[in-house]
Every structure is written in structure tokens, then in C-alpha cells.
Amino acid sequence: MTETSSLQEQVLRLKKDRNAIILAHNYQRPEVQDIADYTGDSLELSRKAASADCDVIVFCGVNFMAESASILSPGKTVLLPEMSACCPMADMVTVNRARDTITNFPGYKFTDGYTYPDQFTLRDMKKLHPGVPVVTYVNTTAEVKAESDICCTSANAVKIVESLDTDKVICIPDRNLSAWIAKNTKKEVIAWDGFCHVHDRVKAEDVKHARSDHPGALVLAHPECRMEVLELADHVTSTSGMLRFARSSDAKEFIIGTETGLLYNLRKENPDKVFHPLRKDMVCPNMKKTSLKSVLKVLETMRNIIKVPEEIRVPARKALDRMLAVK
Numbered sequence: 001m002t003e004t005s006s007l008q009e010q011v012l013r014l015k016k017d018r019n020a021i022i023l024a025h026n027y028q029r030p031e032v033q034d035i036a037d038y039t040g041d042s043l044e045l046s047r048k049a050a051s052a053d054c055d056v057i058v059f060c061g062v063n064f065m066a067e068s069a070s071i072l073s074p075g076k077t078v079l080l081p082e083m084s085a086c087c088p089m090a091d092m093v094t095v096n097r098a099r100d101t102i103t104n105f106p107g108y109k110f111t112d113g114y115t116y117p118d119q120f121t122l123r124d125m126k127k128l129h130p131g132v133p134v135v136t137y138v139n140t141t142a143e144v145k146a147e148s149d150i151c152c153t154s155a156n157a158v159k160i161v162e163s164l165d166t167d168k169v170i171c172i173p174d175r176n177l178s179a180w181i182a183k184n185t186k187k188e189v190i191a192w193d194g195f196c197h198v199h200d201r202v203k204a205e206d207v208k209h210a211r212s213d214h215p216g217a218l219v220l221a222h223p224e225c226r227m228e229v230l231e232l233a234d235h236v237t238s239t240s241g242m243l244r245f246a247r248s249s250d251a252k253e254f255i256i257g258t259e260t261g262l263l264y265n266l267r268k269e270n271p272d273k274v275f276h277p278l279r280k281d282m283v284c285p286n287m288k289k290t291s292l293k294s295v296l297k298v299l300e301t302m303r304n305i306i307k308v309p310e311e312i313r314v315p316a317r318k319a320l321d322r323m324l325a326v327k
């Protein structure tokens, strides 16, 4: 028996003893996705966390995802295998305190010399646009969700904005997702200037190179990519949207414009099709921190509990529930 299969066996045994379920984001390492009860995009995993019948949820992803599970399932113990697994984009917006310089966040490296104004907060944004609803991407902290009107994910962002009865919305924190929303709605979108460093590094010329390397392949891009990339793509969708598209498409070859962890499931589900990363360096270091060893350890020790305090959980839950209610 290999070390991997021995660890997997131990995890599965302990998971049963603890009456736990394991949720894993589509970007997780293959061996972690393999022991999950459910893999999916942020929207699917939020729905699973809300409806799961278990005592413990082990969330293989980054901290805002485990927080959402805690917000939606306060009666369950939510464990995050790697406490330092964060989302640098989520940390680009705070409610009311000055942001730390984002270069200090673990896992984040500037690739393009981008600088970010340090002192502007969500409350400042709300003061500038009184009465305008705040639509918050789930890639945010629980505190930020608690100050928001409604959440969205990459799978439902346009639908969520369309569901509101105002002609202006504030969208935080991803400027690229906001630009994508703006392109697909008549409403005015006031965008926060955050970004995902994994997706934002891709440029139009990367799409052109990939197309010339793989002529005839379809390009699928995540809305966290820049507009110059989205405009060149054949289809723009969430990670699970890409899985669905590849499954049902007659095409045999695809260029995948999102974190490379998705390639594992794409290839597993479609052995007769070929998938290429749009750029090989589309790797989220924080998503890769979780290992079988860290999953086993939290199940053994029941440490790394993520618990959102009630005064934040209740308003944050309202924003998530409003999102989940939009069909």
C-alpha cells in the first residue's frame, strides 16, 4: 500500500467515527479531492454546507469557505485543515479598519507591480454611495459579508445583480468579476479594485499563444480573469460551470483559464478529451496547502475549528441566505 492510499484509508475511517463530511473545492490537490464527499465550486459547496447531515464539516479550501460553512451550519463543527490557507483577494477589503499592506499576506506575491490604496474601507465606499446595495463575492471575510446586502459567486453573479430592484450596485471585491457583471447587465456597477492574483496575471497574449499552440481548442475562462481575456474566450463560467460545459460539449480539446487544480477532474471525467492550462502558473498556493496529512490531523485532534461569532454570523447569514434564495 502506498503512503497516499494508507493516509486516504485512515482519513475515511476517522471521518466515519467522527460523523464528518469532507467538502473540497475544485482547486484542491487530486489526492484530497479523491477523499471528499463532495467537490464543487463555491456555490455548490455553500449549498452542501447548508444542508449537510453530519456533526463535523472538514473544509478543504481556504478560510472564507470554512467561514461560510460555519455561518450556514452553526450547529456543526467546521474544521479547516490548514489555518494559513487564505484568499489574498478576500483580504483586499475590510469593513472599517485600515488594511494591512497586502504584500504581508501569506501566499501572495505581486507579479505586476500593482499597488493598492491602503486606507479605503467598505464603510467608506458605502458612505460614498448611500442606499446602493452591496453585492459581495463569497471570496470575502465573514465581517465583510455581515456588512453586505447579498452575496454572489462566480456562478450566479449576474443573476444576483439582476435580482435587485435598484439601477446601481456596489460589487466587491473583484474588479474583473465586476467588469464581467457590468458587461452582462444594464445596471451601473460600482466596482471595488481587488483581484485574484492567480487569474489577473493572464493577459490577452496568453490566450493568443495558447490558441496558436492548440488550434481548434475551445477556451474556457473564469470571470476572475481580465476583460481582455474574457473577450477572447469561447465560454466564461465558474469552475463547476467549466466541468458541465466540457462534459456536454462535442468539442474534444479545451484550454482552461482557471486554477490548474480543475484539470484533475476535467481529465478524470472526460478521458476522451484533451485539456491544456491557459497558463501553467495559474496555481493558487493557498489552495494547495491542504494535504492528506493535514486532513487526517484535524480529524484526529479536532483542532482548527472555524467558528464565526454570532454578532457577525447572523447578518452574514442574511446576505448568504438572500443569495441562496435566488434560483
Ligand code: 13P
Residues within 6 Å of the ligand: 026, 040, 041, 042, 043, 087, 139, 153, 154, 155, 196, 222, 224, 237, 238, 239, 240
Ligand atoms: P468558483 O469555484 O466558485 O468558480 O471560485 C473560484 C475561486 O477562485 C474560489 O477561490
Ligand code: SF4
Residues within 6 Å of the ligand: 062, 086, 087, 088, 089, 090, 139, 196, 197, 198, 199, 259, 284, 286, 287
Ligand atoms: Fe483567492 Fe484566487 Fe486563490 Fe481563489 S484562486 S482562493 S480567488 S487567490
